[in-house]
Amino acid sequence: MRMYDIIVKKRDGGELTKAEIDFFVEGYTKGDIPDYQASALTMAIYFQGMTQEETATLTQAMVDSGETIDLSAIEGHKVDKHSTGGVGDKVTFIVGPLVASVGVPVAKMSGRGLGHTGGTLDKLESVKDLEIEMTKEKFIENVNTHKLAVAGQTGNLAPADKKLYALRDVTGTVDSLPLIAGSIMSKKLASGADSIVLDVKTGSGAFMKTLEDSEALAREMVNIGNNLGRNTVAVISDMNQPLGFEVGNANEIKEAARILQGENVEDLRRLSLELASHMTVLAEVFNSYEEAYEALEANLENGKAFQSLRTLIESQGGDVSMIDDLDRLPKAAYEVEVNADQDGFVSAIDAESIGIAAMYLGAGRATKDDVINHGVGITLKKKIGDEVKAGEPLVVLLSDEKNPTASIDKVKESYTITNEKVEKPTLIHNIIK
Template identity: 75%
Template sequence: MRMVDVIHNKRNGQALTNEEIEFFVKGYTKGDIPDYQASALMMAIYFQGMNPRETAVLTKAMVDSGETIDLSGIQGHKVDKHSTGGVGDKITFIVGPLVASAGVPVAKMSGRGLGHTGGTLDKLEAIDGLQIEMSKEKFINNVNKHKLAVAGQTGNLAPADKKLYALRDVTATVEAIPLIAGSIMSKKLASGADSIVLDVKTGSGAFMKTLEDSEALAKEMVAIGNNLGRKTVAIISDMNQPLGFEVGNANEIKEAVDILQGAKVDDLRELSLEIASHMTVLAGAFSDYDEARITLEANLDNGQAFEAFRQFIIAQGGDVSMIDDKTKLPQAKFHVDVTADEEGFVAEIDAESIGTAAMYLGAGRATKEDEINHAVGITLKKKIGDTVQKGDVLVTLHADSESPENSIKKVKQAYRFSSEHVDRPTLIHKVIRD
């Protein structure tokens, strides 16, 4: 088989055979196929697309290119969740304990952040002593005992995806939906869960800016999961403004704890319950969504989900007193209010600009070498649909300097106002099961 023939076939709109896809992935991973031929195929896929069979075979080949995590030592049906990313997305810290409170095991492999805030692991490290590196045996034991563990990704998972992503990043082929779907799902499938719930963001702060593109990506990923024997559901949720009111690291942990203690932050609580309900139904803990929802709402309000989070923190060596007394979490030196220059209704909040403002404060990384400042961040005081008078506080910046001018400027750019009443955005657009 020749790589030039594979490129030729896809360029002309043909569906690639299983053998052609596997030949390409194996050859490129081993270094037998050069970057220029792989680039040509990526561009052909960008323009010609792939059918569901092709995408599933590509994903499986990427999974098989490296190690897979054996979670067979965990008792019960293991369920995972994945978000395509967003500003203020602290859902894992709510959903994990919530699902665990229903007796469903959550074995979560997470990464660090590159961008507006830290990743899941960076945020957890705002809690003194919490260990995210552990042996496989301890990880499995923690899940069996507490139904929840979160650790850094170990092993050589989907090395073909790492090589292909680096290539796509410099050849303008990142946005090809089959390649995005294969990239995400190859890592999820290699991580060993039995079922997966995907939170696919849409809007200004999301990778996919339009509902149409978000739905296409969600359908592609659900098809991959189901074709490869993993029950998969996707929820398309709004990211036209930050999720919740906190952006940062320690303050996102704080807001997650607020929800676990029964706070009614509508969008954060609602999305957490939506994701957790689908996860527990896929795991077989409940017969249907409504039954799951009733029980999980009760577990938020009666303290069971919060206690599951406490036990998770203790099991991974964290200082649980920082959760019991949230004032012990890292605190910024200065708190700077950014006020409105006009009156009206908040019509838009560019979530990406808010994220960039947080990164300027030190909440995220511009490069992999940057250090995360867990204390800094942003608290939103006004969201879409709110009434604003001139001089009202839009956000409070938690900073290490008195005048974080770049962040102030970015926040002011993020807000747009209307003289007419503005409805609050729809939070959950669609649920896709097949």
């Protein structure tokens, strides 16, 4: 078999066989196939696309290129949740405890963030002494005992994807649906869950800016999961403005804890219940979405879900008093208001710009070596559809600088205020199974 023939076949619109895809992935991972041939194939895929079967085969080959995590020692049906990323997305800290509160095991392996705020692990480390590195044995023990653990990814998961993504990043082939979907799903499948719920974001703060593109990506990923034996559901959720009111690290943990204590931040609470309901139905704990939603909502009100969060923190060595008294979480030195220049209504917020403003404060990383400042961030005071008066705060910057000019300017750029009131954005756009 020759790589040249595989490239030409895909260039001309042919469907690659399993043997051809396996040959490519194995050869490229080992270094036997050079970058120039791999980039020629990814460009051919970019223009010609792939069938559902080809995409599923490529994804499985990337899973098989490295280690897979065996979670069979965990009792019960394990359901994972993955978000395609957004601004203020602290849903994991609500959904994990919610799902665990009805007895479904949540074995969450996460990474660190590179971008506007920290990743799941960085945010959790706002809690003093909390350990996110643990042995596989300890991880499994925690899930079996407490139904919930969150740890750093271990092992060499989907190395073919890592190598291919780095190549796509510099050859103009990132924006290919089969390659994006395969990249995301290869890591999820290698992580050992029985079923997967995907939170696919759409809008100004999302990877996919249009609903059409977000739905296409969701369908691609759901098809991969189902073709490879994992029941998969995708929820298309809005990211035309930050989720909830907090963007940062410690302040996002604080907002998540308050939701678990029964506070109603409408969009954040609603999306968390939506995702948790689909997860528990896939785990066959409930017969219907409606039954699941009602039971989970009750556990928000009666304190069971909050207790699951406390148990997570305690079982991983964290200072649980910081969750009982949220004012003990890290805090920035200053609160700096960014005020509206005119009367009117908030008609748009560029979520990505809010995220960048938070990164300027130190909430995220521009490079892998940057250190996260857990105490800084942004609290939104006005969201889309809200009325605002000139001089009223749009946001409060939680800053260690008295005058964080770059963040102030970025926030002002991100808000659009008009004379006419607009409706709040739709939160849940579609469910794809």
